[in-house]
Amino acid sequence: MKDKRRMMLSLLLSVAVLFAGCSPEKEADSQRVKIGVAFPVSGNLAKIGQACTNGVEIAAELVNEQGKGFEIELMKVDVPDAVTAVHQVNRLILKEEVKVVIGTYASPISMAASGITERNRVVLWEVAATDPRLTRRGFRYVFRPNPDASMYGPATVRFLSEVVAPKLGLKNEDLQMALIHEDGEYGEGVAISTKEAAKKAGIPIVEEIRYNAKSTNDLSSAILRLKRAQPDVVNMVQYDTDAQLFWKQAKQLGLNAKVFIGNGAGQSSDNFGHTFGKAANGVLDTSSAISINPEALTTEMRETEKQFVQRYKRKFGKEPDLIARLAFSSSYILFNDVMPRAGGDDPDKIRQAALSLDKPVGSTIVGWGVKFDETGQNTRATMSVMQWQNGNLVVVYPQNFKKSEPIMIPMHDSSK
16 A cells, blocks of 8 residues: 555656646747738838738737637848848748748848748748749749739730720720839739730720839839820839829829729839829729638638737727738738647648648638649639729729729819
8 A cells, every 4th residue: 555655646746746747837938920021111012011010910800819729929121122031031930030021012022032932841831022023933832822013914915805995996906005004023913914804805005114113213204105106095003102203293294095004012102092082083903802702701801800900909009901901811810820720830831731722712802712723823713893982992903803883984174
């Protein structure tokens, strides 16, 4: 009997010693996952970069509260340009030991950052950059839930063919289009896809104007060229500040067209609506949707969208714009769907988990489905067309996504 008591006492002491070495603090540390967050929060993309960061923050908060078996800790850095991105992403990997980086919004920044992440076998989870080359270089650890530039042109041309041409009483071959776009990877990629889609649809391109978004502070000569071409449709691929410059000078110089349509970025930023007010009304934009018909969302996503908007307004004091919604949608896929399947942040397990996803259209608050191909591109990144109406950007196409009918086709005199 005494021997049995001694054995029991010895066992209890052993267990006590074992648990003494596993304090709650150490247990929590072992579950914490560091995620790098790299956006341009200074420079000419600062407002957009901050909106991206805000969207990622809300996604992390929601998932942390749901208790997925790990706690996400965001390690934020500012990457206003490609050179800075190389240094900062290196620092995240070497000093902070992150295995996943979320970023970066701009294609030049993403192309530079992805070289660093791939070399170090770290995941780059891109939320907005559109350069098709990003996922066409054979990299294993780059994933892009958002559309690439090649998806914009076909979506715009479908809208022009199905909606605009009938409203104007024109056939495709009579609907003349002009392109004006920044000359970086984003602008060139969208322009190429637009020209290819227009050629297939029989829509003539009567003018194409390129400019450098970083150095240009006067677009008057470009606008005069557009006036001379007299297009029915002006198709714009612009960032934030150059989109505002273009629209301001277009109004000053009396540039008139029946349709003005952007491609994400400049015309989809809430800056555009806030800056021009009623003068923004009628401007269209092809992009991921800011807010689609709730009937097109899954039941889970309807509730998730409500929570996202409520939290965003409470935390940041304003409605989330499209850029914030894109960043939230992309990072929520990673935090809510991929990392739990991967059991954490191991890059190879994240790759395997991401490639296994098969979610229908309507599985994100911007309407995307999720199905990554072997390159890391989401093949179900659904596009829509939106329009500025009464100070708000609303979805007008396609039918299952739209929340309003398109107005002002043709547009009124832009000089008034």
